[in-house]
Structures are given as structure tokens and as C-alpha cells.
Amino acid sequence: MKTIEEVLKKLDEIIIWAKQNQSPVGYFACTYRIMTAQVLKGIHQKKFEDNPRMILLDIAFAKRYITAWEAYQKNQKCTKSWQMAFDAAKNNDLLILQHIFLGMNAHINLDLGISAASVMPYRKISPLKKDFENINNVIASINQKVQESLNKICYPVDLIDQLSNGKDNAVLDFAI
Numbered sequence: 001m002k003t004i005e006e007v008l009k010k011l012d013e014i015i016i017w018a019k020q021n022q023s024p025v026g027y028f029a030c031t032y033r034i035m036t037a038q039v040l041k042g043i044h045q046k047k048f049e050d051n052p053r054m055i056l057l058d059i060a061f062a063k064r065y066i067t068a069w070e071a072y073q074k075n076q077k078c079t080k081s082w083q084m085a086f087d088a089a090k091n092n093d094l095l096i097l098q099h100i101f102l103g104m105n106a107h108i109n110l111d112l113g114i115s116a117a118s119v120m121p122y123r124k125i126s127p128l129k130k131d132f133e134n135i136n137n138v139i140a141s142i143n144q145k146v147q148e149s150l151n152k153i154c155y156p157v158d159l160i161d162q163l164s165n166g167k168d169n170a171v172l173d174f175a176i
Contacts (some may be wrong), residue, residue, distance in 0.1 A: 001062065001064075001066070004043070004054075005039045005040075007058065007062040007066070008033060008037060011033040011062075011066075014029040014066075014069060015033065021093075024094070024096070024099040025085075025099070026085060027103075028085070028102070034067065038138055039135060039139070041138075042054075043058075043136070047138060049130050049131050050131060057128070057131075060115040061111060061115040064107070064114065065103075065111060066105070067108075068086075069086070079110060081109070083105035085099075085102035085103050085106045154162050
């Protein structure tokens with residue numbers, strides 16, 4: 001993959017597979033696709049200090065997830081955090097948010113640091129700080145869209161959203 005558009009296409013393939021197989025792995029893939037599309041929009045709007053670097057970071061970051069997914073599909077080794085997230089899709093007792101958070105845990109808490117270090121020369125990641133903060137703002141701007149999507153497919157999430165008067169978004173903001 002050399003472009004974010006190619007990343008989006010790969011995510012679409014995972015989402016299609018998840019739909020065809022009625023697999024909860026699609027919940028994270030859908031969430032991640034929305035976020036990746038928003039980052040691409042932010043790059044087009046020049047919201048980052050170094051847009052070419054953000055493209056490299058986004059692709060490196062996505063490759064970690066896609067590589068893990070492809071390895072898992074072939075019964076090959078992937079990181080333990082991804083193994084756990086993908087295995088959890090076999091558990092019908094988990095909530096949609098649990099599936100999403102398992103994917104976010106593997107991707108943000110493991111893959112993001114590795115990806116950031118891989119795109120920075122000599123592993124000096126401090127120049128990424130401002131863009132890293134900007135990416136959080138870009139992604140946070142779509143949290144309501146993610147919330148509305150969840151509301152459509154999961155009545156308990158919709159009920160919590162209504163009862164909390166929007167304060168439940170703080171959980172998603174924190175996780176991201």
C-alpha cells in the first residue's frame with residue numbers, strides 16, 4: 001500500500017468480509033475506516049504541519065492492522081494484542097463497544113508507537129507532537145458520526161446516548 005486510498009480499499013475488503021461472515025471484527029474495521037477517511041480529509045485540508053509525513057504515518061499505521069488481519073486469516077502469527085482482538089470475535093457475549101475497544105487497544109496502544117517511530121528519522125519522534133495532537137482533533141471531530149452509527153445498530157448504545165445527553169462521548173474520546 002502506497003496511498004491512503006489503498007488503505008481505505010483494504011479496509012473496505014475487511015468490512016465486506018465481516019458482513020459476509022457476520023463477524024464482529026467489522027465493528028473495529030468500520031470505526032477505523034471512518035477515522036482513516038477523516039485523516040485523509042484533514043490532509044487534503046492541510047490541517048497538519050507536515051502532510052507528506054502524515055501520509056507516511058497513516059499508511060505505516062494501517063499496515064500494522066492489515067498485516068495482522070491477513071496473518072490471522074491465514075492462521076499465521078500476529079501480535080498477541082491483535083490475536084486477542086481477533087479471537088474475541090468468536091465470543092458472542094461481547095458488546096459491540098468491547099470489540100471496538102479491543103481493536104483500538106491493539107492498534108493505538110501498540111501499533112501507533114511503532115508506526116510513529118518507524119517514520120521518524122533516527123527515532124526522534126518529538127517533531128510529531130503537534131501533528132499528533134492535530135490528528136486527535138481531526139479524529140475527535142467524527143466521534144458523533146461513530147456514535148450515530150453505533151446507535152443505529154445497537155439499541156443499548158442509543159439508549160445510553162439518550163440518557164447521558166451526549167456525555168458518553170467522553171469514553172470514546174478517552175479511548176482514542
